[in-house]
Amino acid sequence: MAGDLTDPMGPNALREERSKVEFDVEAMKVVWAGGVEEKNIQDRIKTLVANDPVFDKKSRPGLDHKTLVKLSMKKAAHAFKLFQEQNMTEHEATLVRYYVDEPGFADLHWGMFIPAIKGQGTEEQQKKWLPLAQKMSIIGCYAQTELGHGSNVQGLETEAVFDPSADEFVLHSPSLTSTKWWPGGLGKASTHAVVYARLITDGKDYGVHAFIAQIRSLEDHHPLPGVTVGDIGVKFSNGGYNTMDNGLLRFDHVRIPRENLLMRLATVTKEGKYVKSGYPKQLGYGAMVSVRAHIINDASDFLSRAVTIATRYSAVRRQFGGGDGKPEIQVIDYKSQQSRLFPILASSYAFRFVGEWMTTLYDDVMARLQVNDFTTLPEVHACTAGLKSICTSYTAKSIEECRILCGGHGYLCSSGLPELYGAYVPSCTYEGDNTILLFQVARYLIKSLSQVGGGKNPTGTAAYLGNIRRLATENCRVKQGAEWLNYQTVLEAFQARAARLSGACALKLNKAPDLEAAFEEYSTDMGEAAQAHCQVIIVDKFAEKMKSEFPGKGTKDILEVLFFVYSLDLITRHAAEFLSTGYLTSEQLALAKDQLRACFRKVRPNAVGLVDAFGHTDHYLGSILGRYDGDVYPNLYKAAWEEPLNDTVVAEGYEPYLRPILKHQLRQSKL
Amino acid sequence: MAGDLTDPMGPNALREERSKVEFDVEAMKVVWAGGVEEKNIQDRIKTLVANDPVFDKKSRPGLDHKTLVKLSMKKAAHAFKLFQEQNMTEHEATLVRYYVDEPGFADLHWGMFIPAIKGQGTEEQQKKWLPLAQKMSIIGCYAQTELGHGSNVQGLETEAVFDPSADEFVLHSPSLTSTKWWPGGLGKASTHAVVYARLITDGKDYGVHAFIAQIRSLEDHHPLPGVTVGDIGVKFSNGGYNTMDNGLLRFDHVRIPRENLLMRLATVTKEGKYVKSGYPKQLGYGAMVSVRAHIINDASDFLSRAVTIATRYSAVRRQFGGGDGKPEIQVIDYKSQQSRLFPILASSYAFRFVGEWMTTLYDDVMARLQVNDFTTLPEVHACTAGLKSICTSYTAKSIEECRILCGGHGYLCSSGLPELYGAYVPSCTYEGDNTILLFQVARYLIKSLSQVGGGKNPTGTAAYLGNIRRLATENCRVKQGAEWLNYQTVLEAFQARAARLSGACALKLNKAPDLEAAFEEYSTDMGEAAQAHCQVIIVDKFAEKMKSEFPGKGTKDILEVLFFVYSLDLITRHAAEFLSTGYLTSEQLALAKDQLRACFRKVRPNAVGLVDAFGHTDHYLGSILGRYDGDVYPNLYKAAWEEPLNDTVVAEGYEPYLRPILKHQLRQSKL
Numbered sequence A, B: 001m002a003g004d005l006t007d008p009m010g011p012n013a014l015r016e017e018r019s020k021v022e023f024d025v026e027a028m029k030v031v032w033a034g035g036v037e038e039k040n041i042q043d044r045i046k047t048l049v050a051n052d053p054v055f056d057k058k059s060r061p062g063l064d065h066k067t068l069v070k071l072s073m074k075k076a077a078h079a080f081k082l083f084q085e086q087n088m089t090e091h092e093a094t095l096v097r098y099y100v101d102e103p104g105f106a107d108l109h110w111g112m113f114i115p116a117i118k119g120q121g122t123e124e125q126q127k128k129w130l131p132l133a134q135k136m137s138i139i140g141c142y143a144q145t146e147l148g149h150g151s152n153v154q155g156l157e158t159e160a161v162f163d164p165s166a167d168e169f170v171l172h173s174p175s176l177t178s179t180k181w182w183p184g185g186l187g188k189a190s191t192h193a194v195v196y197a198r199l200i201t202d203g204k205d206y207g208v209h210a211f212i213a214q215i216r217s218l219e220d221h222h223p224l225p226g227v228t229v230g231d232i233g234v235k236f237s238n239g240g241y242n243t244m245d246n247g248l249l250r251f252d253h254v255r256i257p258r259e260n261l262l263m264r265l266a267t268v269t270k271e272g273k274y275v276k277s278g279y280p281k282q283l284g285y286g287a288m289v290s291v292r293a294h295i296i297n298d299a300s301d302f303l304s305r306a307v308t309i310a311t312r313y314s315a316v317r318r319q320f321g322g323g324d325g326k327p328e329i330q331v332i333d334y335k336s337q338q339s340r341l342f343p344i345l346a347s348s349y350a351f352r353f354v355g356e357w358m359t360t361l362y363d364d365v366m367a368r369l370q371v372n373d374f375t376t377l378p379e380v381h382a383c384t385a386g387l388k389s390i391c392t393s394y395t396a397k398s399i400e401e402c403r404i405l406c407g408g409h410g411y412l413c414s415s416g417l418p419e420l421y422g423a424y425v426p427s428c429t430y431e432g433d434n435t436i437l438l439f440q441v442a443r444y445l446i447k448s449l450s451q452v453g454g455g456k457n458p459t460g461t462a463a464y465l466g467n468i469r470r471l472a473t474e475n476c477r478v479k480q481g482a483e484w485l486n487y488q489t490v491l492e493a494f495q496a497r498a499a500r501l502s503g504a505c506a507l508k509l510n511k512a513p514d515l516e517a518a519f520e521e522y523s524t525d526m527g528e529a530a531q532a533h534c535q536v537i538i539v540d541k542f543a544e545k546m547k548s549e550f551p552g553k554g555t556k557d558i559l560e561v562l563f564f565v566y567s568l569d570l571i572t573r574h575a576a577e578f579l580s581t582g583y584l585t586s587e588q589l590a591l592a593k594d595q596l597r598a599c600f601r602k603v604r605p606n607a608v609g610l611v612d613a614f615g616h617t618d619h620y621l622g623s624i625l626g627r628y629d630g631d632v633y634p635n636l637y638k639a640a641w642e643e644p645l646n647d648t649v650v651a652e653g654y655e656p657y658l659r660p661i662l663k664h665q666l667r668q669s670k671l
């Protein structure tokens, strides 16, 4: 091979970048991880995973679904072996799965099957099933969605008819659309499932309940009699979510013991009588908050990975300019690149802090539930639904934006970004379709506002709506650009816009003869109001975080800059709402834009430091463009030669297809 | 298997939809195709392709890159055989490749290699190379981009040093970053390449020129001595663009005859003297217009496929509501679904009409070039660059939107949408990075405005800027909602916003000491102004199209509705610009939104008819969700069983990995 195939430019660029950083990156790593101790644990586990060859993922995007699922089972087995050998805590084990970075059946087993039993099983049931699940003597999944029903859970069709003569439920799939469809881990791995089915006893349909059903033999893994089960096929993107065996499941009069109804909320007696347990339904809501806190943390994690890749590569990549011995311009120096990249960087931190806050929210909810205080639940419900919706939508969109910011090379799987997107984007759909979630928020806002009218002020994240009169009338007072760099000014702007949008929606509904029809008709406005409300929460929690102490030189200063990048960028992107509600004038908007550009200038020298602070290993990033050392080009080149197509010098298609074309022998050749 | 696995609901829904359509779908098909004759040709070819088993693409998303490239070579050979056997016209042959719907080496051969020779070769060179290429005695690709340079073509590093002693150029890759990287068809298929390299003669570098280089043997397809060539690896998404062998290429002092320099613009004499031919560079610009017209037509085509899938499925899919024997609500009846779906539907038509106009623009440019009239070129250049940028960006984004609108099932490859996105999205990057293209438009706008100051009015698509004084001062006069439903009112609004944004940019630059620095600083504003200008063009051409006659009952009426959906939706989404420039008041904006919602109601009964009018075959759509017959669920179910993972009842990973987990034998097992 000809010539020198090294290239010092990339590593030099990142070294230079790192020398310019103005804050203490090690201290920021602690901020990001959420404490010194947590950082130490994470560092240990991520290094362990990165150094273990079984967890290698380099060739993943080139593998087919079947191979991917098989390898993912191998990784799961290896991980489980590690948990046991190293006697890991639950937290450590979770971190291993996290850093392995591969969707797989075990996620559903640990993340949905076990929590469902904990949440909906009686103590007796938990005693029976949890040890089996925790030792993985059984593998479970979460079988709710059907071919015909996802969002509308109450419309599920699978039936569980109680047969008192045998003391059994008979699970049955009465139609094609009742086929369970999508559950992860169901396709090929699970032995058991939490199955959602209509409980029918004595001819009466009591609606959807959760049951535990065994679906495969514990001896030879064959489906049990009456059970039809398989994988639903290949999904979006290479690698990505195709390591998962999302499955389908049909029951043909499959019998399960009566005790397999998860009975915390309701039981059926031997005689077939349906009895509510009296256990307050709301006690299960803590789990929801916890799941959604995880989702927000995942959002900040995926976002931080994407922006690490795009930021480092933008510092390595040079295009145009230069000459006279000077190198070309780093594309990170283009303002257009900055204006797309830096808000994503800021959002990673914003989402991290709101996720952190959600864990305290969880503690608060749990403490209240202990004393049967359910008052905050509607607010918590709306807040977490909304945050799930807007954080996942923004993250998905921004991963793609990061890929586009990498130009052509971002389109190669070796950039890591295509897989990141493919694996992430379904979170906009599962755990609640993002559109539908926003409508739930809107309904809560409308209801809250109607109560404000009656003198009852909302609490928690919606408390600001109590000030709607002031917020709706006092406009922004900014006269000079620098006034924008004030937490209170920014927060007020977000509150005023959200309150005004919600207020306008409420007004429209008030005037309407048919509330539901009006809600439908103005659903776009409802969605906007809900989104504005959720942005208030994130801005508020970020501002609150900024009141705390930060370790290390310069960390607080640069986080402050990121706060204003985050918030002023949102104001710019949603300017129509700030303007049309009359809160901002065009001049004030222009001043905000000026400040935003000024903030970009402050971020610029710190950009690489800010992504370094996420502490992602090269293994976890899985990206040549995002390598810590910046040695991009030689490694892109090297990786190309690992492409299986290059195993033969002459393509397999040459003899049968290309040669006949080139030699004008197509007429004779059989294709 | 248990139960009845049919489901009449889907087919019934679409039948019902079709019975409600208010316009003549067959006539609209003619409008879409661009004439009766063209429609007949298209129908014949698309049916031919759809019925040919070699062109089947059902299993494509599950195949690996190597297999995909091989099958794609098979399809290319089969297609070429068809061209010959059926004695097809060039247009018919192009349509075959189009409906085969699979990126492959032949696209570059026909679409880039041959046009490059036509555009840059002398008549003598064309006489030599074109027959070889047209018979496919050679297979060519277009090797411009390098590892280190894409957007900045002038920065390419590959060298072509003239050696007068041998009358040859010596092609050489002097650095790692000079490696050719990305050219489609290069990786495994091509025997020849148009190579862009720095022409160096007598020690002087004359910049980047195009050369024809043979890279593989015509006897055994082995790379020629000194040539290193291979595939760059797997790319975003399953199937999609992975049927293409994007390649890398390095030269180690490879000699090619002097005559292989494409010499239309410049030659090198035997003695090594560089001589410009005197042939005006501008004469090549027609090709650019033609390529970009194709890109816009592709945009409308991809968009129309995505929206066909999402629209039909939204009519089949039901979620919530119903009860008392009534079926649930079709999700297409949710206003939030409509407000995302219908603008995409309208955009498909808008892009189609602007693409149609671009072919007339091409004729106009060619006619002018004949008489050395280059005056319109800057305007044409800006207009086509801008349209490429905004149409491809919108299309990519909207394909994903269509997928999300299909809920969970959209994430399955069998929905067709993941592959559509994967194959489409690189068009935002190639043929000019969309961000950079918008800046070119902005530069043109600024320049035009400065000339308006000097009394010289821009022409063509920029002519409205001549009225900037009026446009900048007269605000919108709409007082009642219905006034929005007026072509002139809408067009004026777009022109005023674009003129004001451009004007504001020009003002900022005028005040700045350093023009380039200011352009950089305000690049976001520049981009916005450019985008606004391009939207003027699309709205204008759509309005112009509406002045023509349309065949069939109701076609014109519904197209008129689509015009207002397209334009009022844009006003809503870019409201900040209409408000902040003072052109619209919040009240006028609210009226526009009301009208938009009213238009959605008019679209609703015609939605399925409007996508039927695209005339896509089920083969071309490649989507179970988008099937013409609406028989979605049974076919999703059937397709799942074709997943290779389901070939064995028990997963391959069971024995080695799952069983040891379940049986607690991990300690003993070797993973």
Ligand SMILES: Cc1cc2nc3c(=O)[nH]c(=O)nc-3n(C[C@H](O)[C@H](O)[C@H](O)COP(=O)(O)OP(=O)(O)OC[C@H]3O[C@@H](n4cnc5c(N)ncnc54)[C@H](O)[C@@H]3O)c2cc1C
Pocket: A108, A142, A143, A144, A145, A148, A149, A150, A151, A152, A181, A182, A183, A184, A241, A246, A426, A429, A430, A431, A432, A433, A435, A436, B317, B319, B320, B331, B334, B336, B337, B404, B405, B406, B407, B408, B409, B411
């Ligand atoms: C990768 C992946 C993994 C999954 N894993 C699991 C799992 O482990 N277990 C499990 O049980 N399920 C799982 N699911 C299923 C998932 O929970 C559902 O796909 C999700 O709930 C969305 O429901 P849907 O697909 O029915 O969407 P639909 O509700 O059919 O949505 C289609 C469209 O209709 C719109 N729409 C629907 N209702 C309304 C309304 N009332 N108002 C306005 N618009 C509306 C939606 O916004 C959307 O645009 C998974 C899905 C995916 C993609």
Ligand SMILES: Cc1cc2nc3c(=O)[nH]c(=O)nc-3n(C[C@H](O)[C@H](O)[C@H](O)COP(=O)(O)OP(=O)(O)OC[C@H]3O[C@@H](n4cnc5c(N)ncnc54)[C@H](O)[C@@H]3O)c2cc1C
Pocket: A317, A319, A320, A331, A334, A336, A337, A404, A405, A406, A407, A408, A409, A411, B108, B142, B143, B144, B145, B148, B149, B150, B151, B152, B181, B182, B183, B184, B241, B246, B426, B429, B430, B431, B432, B433, B435, B436
């Ligand atoms: C699927 C695919 C097929 C291709 N096929 C071919 C082919 O057949 N033949 C061929 O020769 N090439 C091909 N290419 C290469 C393609 O033409 C380039 O990728 C494209 O020109 C973009 O250039 P780049 O990758 O260098 O991006 P870059 O220029 O490196 O872009 C990176 C980032 O920098 C930004 N940026 C760069 N310059 C500026 C600036 N001046 N101002 C502001 N921002 C800037 C960009 O906006 C982008 O965000 C293909 C690429 C792909 C993805």
Ligand SMILES: [Ca+2]
Pocket: A064, B064
């Ligand atoms: Ca394979």
